[in-house]
Amino acid sequence: GTGWHDELGEGRARGTTINVPLPPGTGGDVYRQGVEALVPIVEDFEPGWVLVSAGYDGHNLDPLVDLRLVEADYGIFGRTARELAPAGRLVIFLEGGYNLGALKRSAAATLEGAAGQPPAGEPVVSPRSSWQFL
Numbered sequence: 001g002t003g004w005h006d007e008l009g010e011g012r013a014r015g016t017t018i019n020v021p022l023p024p025g026t027g028g029d030v031y032r033q034g035v036e037a038l039v040p041i042v043e044d045f046e047p048g049w050v051l052v053s054a055g056y057d058g059h060n061l062d063p064l065v066d067l068r069l070v071e072a073d074y075g076i077f078g079r080t081a082r083e084l085a086p087a088g089r090l091v092i093f094l095e096g097g098y099n100l101g102a103l104k105r106s107a108a109a110t111l112e113g114a115a116g117q118p119p120a121g122e123p124v125v126s127p128r129s130s131w132q133f134l
Contacts, residue, residue: 075112
């Protein structure tokens, strides 16, 4: 129930939160558009470290969230995090996921992407082909 685009942080932290809400059924193609839109913001911020809270409940086999991400998507996200982090300053924390097989494969894909390896497999295309990240 959180993560709406108008939730920007509170008090002195107002303006430091960026949420990218996505509709149910979103695949990696649209999800990546959202991530790519955040890249210039992160680059302008010039972080000293990049900390990734890596949750895998967006996987298409996970029962919790109705997203359609696959291992290849997580590999791409790992590579993006690596590209945004200063050398040696990327930390990835395991957040969770509820399909243990998907969690295992997705966590491995994230680490492979962060290590610079190309993602294995093909990302899933969103069923709402007319919907795009704005």
